[in-house]
Amino acid sequence: MTFKAFIFGLLxxxxxxxxxxxxxxxxxxxxLEPIKYEEGAAVSGVFIPKRDGRVTEGSIxxxxxxxxxxxxxxxxxxxxxxxxxxxxxxGLRKTADNADTRRETLAMDFEGEKVAHLGQSRVxxxxxxxxxxxxxxxxxxxxxxxxxxxxxxxxxxxxRNYRVGSQDLPERSSCPSKxxxxxxxxxNGAGGGFLAVDTEEGKGVRPKDRARQLASYLISLKKxxxxxxxxxxLNHNPQATVVE
Amino acid sequence: MAETTSTAESNDVALRASIDRSxxxxxxxxxxxxxxxxxxxxxxGLVASAKKHSPEFLSxxxxxxxxxxxxxxxxxxxxxxxxxxxxxxxIWLMARLSRKECTNAGTILAVGHLWNLFVFIGLVxxxxxxxxxxxxxxxxxxxxxxxxxxxxxITIWSLVQFQVRDAGHVYVSQWYLLAGxxxxxxxxxxxxxxxxxxxxxxxMASAIAAWFKSALFLLFFLPTALASAYYLAPKVTGRxxxxxxxxxxxxxxxxxxxPWAGMQKLFGAPIPQFLPYAGAAAMVLILIPAIxxxxxxxxxxxxxxxxxxxxxxxxxxxxGVVLFVAYGVxxxxxxxxxxxxxxxxxxSGYGLxxxxxxxxxxxxxxxxxxxxxxxxxxREWLSRRFISWHFFLSLYGVASIVICAVVGGxxxxxxxxxxxxxxxxxxxxxxQYGWGVTLAWAFLLFANLFFCLHLLLMxxxxxxxxxxxxxLKGHHAESPHGPxxxxxxxxxxxx
Numbered sequence: 001m002t003f004k005a006f007i008f009g010l011l012x013x014x015x016x017x018x019x020x021x022x023x024x025x026x027x028x029x030x031x032l033e034p035i036k037y038e039e040g041a042a043v044s045g046v047f048i049p050k051r052d053g054r055v056t057e058g059s060i061x062x063x064x065x066x067x068x069x070x071x072x073x074x075x076x077x078x079x080x081x082x083x084x085x086x087x088x089x090x091g092l093r094k095t096a097d098n099a100d101t102r103r104e105t106l107a108m109d110f111e112g113e114k115v116a117h118l119g120q121s122r123v124x125x126x127x128x129x130x131x132x133x134x135x136x137x138x139x140x141x142x143x144x145x146x147x148x149x150x151x152x153x154x155x156x157x158x159x160r161n162y163r164v165g166s167q168d169l170p171e172r173s174s175c176p177s178k179x180x181x182x183x184x185x186x187x188n189g190a191g192g193g194f195l196a197v198d199t200e201e202g203k204g205v206r207p208k209d210r211a212r213q214l215a216s217y218l219i220s221l222k223k224x225x226x227x228x229x230x231x232x233x234l235n236h237n238p239q240a241t242v243v244e
Numbered sequence: 245m246a247e248t249t250s251t252a253e254s255n256d257v258a259l260r261a262s263i264d265r266s267x268x269x270x271x272x273x274x275x276x277x278x279x280x281x282x283x284x285x286x287x288x289g290l291v292a293s294a295k296k297h298s299p300e301f302l303s304x305x306x307x308x309x310x311x312x313x314x315x316x317x318x319x320x321x322x323x324x325x326x327x328x329x330x331x332x333x334x335i336w337l338m339a340r341l342s343r344k345e346c347t348n349a350g351t352i353l354a355v356g357h358l359w360n361l362f363v364f365i366g367l368v369x370x371x372x373x374x375x376x377x378x379x380x381x382x383x384x385x386x387x388x389x390x391x392x393x394x395x396x397x398i399t400i401w402s403l404v405q406f407q408v409r410d411a412g413h414v415y416v417s418q419w420y421l422l423a424g425x426x427x428x429x430x431x432x433x434x435x436x437x438x439x440x441x442x443x444x445x446x447x448m449a450s451a452i453a454a455w456f457k458s459a460l461f462l463l464f465f466l467p468t469a470l471a472s473a474y475y476l477a478p479k480v481t482g483r484x485x486x487x488x489x490x491x492x493x494x495x496x497x498x499x500x501x502x503p504w505a506g507m508q509k510l511f512g513a514p515i516p517q518f519l520p521y522a523g524a525a526a527m528v529l530i531l532i533p534a535i536x537x538x539x540x541x542x543x544x545x546x547x548x549x550x551x552x553x554x555x556x557x558x559x560x561x562x563x564g565v566v567l568f569v570a571y572g573v574x575x576x577x578x579x580x581x582x583x584x585x586x587x588x589x590x591x592s593g594y595g596l597x598x599x600x601x602x603x604x605x606x607x608x609x610x611x612x613x614x615x616x617x618x619x620x621x622x623r624e625w626l627s628r629r630f631i632s633w634h635f636f637l638s639l640y641g642v643a644s645i646v647i648c649a650v651v652g653g654x655x656x657x658x659x660x661x662x663x664x665x666x667x668x669x670x671x672x673x674x675x676q677y678g679w680g681v682t683l684a685w686a687f688l689l690f691a692n693l694f695f696c697l698h699l700l701l702m703x704x705x706x707x708x709x710x711x712x713x714x715x716l717k718g719h720h721a722e723s724p725h726g727p728x729x730x731x732x733x734x735x736x737x738x739x
Binding site: 001003006007009010011013014016017018021022025026028029030032059060061062063065066068070072074076077079080081082085086087105106107109110111114115116117118119120122123124125156157173174176177178179180210 | 303310376378430442446449450463500504510513515516588591674
């Protein structure tokens, strides 16, 4: 083996996969073809999942706080896992009150984020539809989804009023408390926006801006078909298991 | 460490001594600061692991926030310890094999300090919540180009040395060194540009970050470890490498497979579907280079069981090579499609990463350090007991982490796939294995305390002045300074 052949081998063995697995997919994914609704569908135009909330800033904070270490945001297709069948991970199941809104995660779901926080490990539940789950489970409760998320961030083992019988029993949560996102301030003349948690006498816990951005991002996680129906071409919804 | 200097000509000995002398400051700096980072990385690993099962652990320190600690732990392990140990090995080995003195030790040493500074700043950013928030690339964006520049300023001289060497045989170790040296900047620059600079799709950014992590191990740390193994095994046993053709095959197998791996982490994610499958296939096939390297190195030392047992360098290196074969087998098992479904989002990936970084790379690096340090300091290691403890605790610790993480990961994955089982039940069951991982990090912490202390003593030039290398023999030597009579043999430290 000559030295030239050796260097050529190094460049070729690395360069080819580099081109095929990194550069080409990157440029392909950069300009994805927009997907149009078919003729005669209830919605018309191009499919863009709607999200409201402080998605861009919230996504950065989500990453900086390392939430992706223990939570995923990926409902895998059925060839890759059973995620769509787990309670409310992929959307709502069909009941008397609502339709089956489950779907797999799509590339368009991450619009507005710098990087998709697909996640490392499922130490905690998948969050692809956290916003939807909260909205559904807090129906009729005095807590809003934002209250719940903020309280959960402050003390994950202290939040109540979550639907009884849910699989996400908060008392058993092993989520760490993100107290650094909150400040302890004197109640006197400090305005509002305090969290409904017990703390020192005369003081209140108030979320910093960072906490509010993160909460807004978490509530925006509604990657199912309720707000936005899927075009037929993307609809792989398996036969729903009906929960009456 | 039976180096066969007796037959070599005296000017050969003098050349080697002068090469060692020319490099002693940067190499010692990389090894000692690397060892300190390793201790820190282990502490962070312990905290990160503890927080997974006991979330209130150390919760009074907000900078030790779970999530942030995970990123800091891996970054300290990879860039604090791994990269610096690799730099030390690369510059020393390349100088020795090219038979050229280092004329840029001052530059390398100065840039080495900068590297440490940037890693430190990066870690502070992660721990204060100012990291990039991208899995596997947690340092903030501005740190990456600085680290890449430092890398170039540290290693470019090794390429120059190779280029100006006297024509002659190119050793197997040099293939691996050259390959790692060329691939690293390509990988790092690609990852930096495609993740931080170019405006691409968010899913692809995370895919490329996953590819980066995998390529960094398979195409930089692993080649460096194997270069050291291919140097030490023949050197210490005094035999040639078992099979040149097998070495060639193992090398090219790694070169062809390594760059494909990484994106299997995104199995089921909305990216072009062949990417995760290509990654998984490459990780399955990694068994091939693992077996070829394993056979080759172990056949080289085969029949020299006594030397393997007595020589600290060879003992660590051989264990590293055996664990590389284990890495290949585990990678094979974990990346088949049914297993991936289960273990994709579980602890087992972490187990495999630690097996690679600690079991394979670090054990080989320890082997190299036990060989190199006495040569550049001209002092022998102080205590064979420290080395023994380091060895056994390391092996025990890394085995425990990998077993707990992989078995725990499978339990976790099974629980997630079994939709009839509540998520919380699964989480509770899997967290029991987290306790095992935490304990195992404690073992590694002890192992590294012995190592770090020993290395710092050597750095302070408190090593034994002796012509007898410190071997791990079971008999005599009550004193940690080795048998009497070897201590005061001033002036004849082994070359």
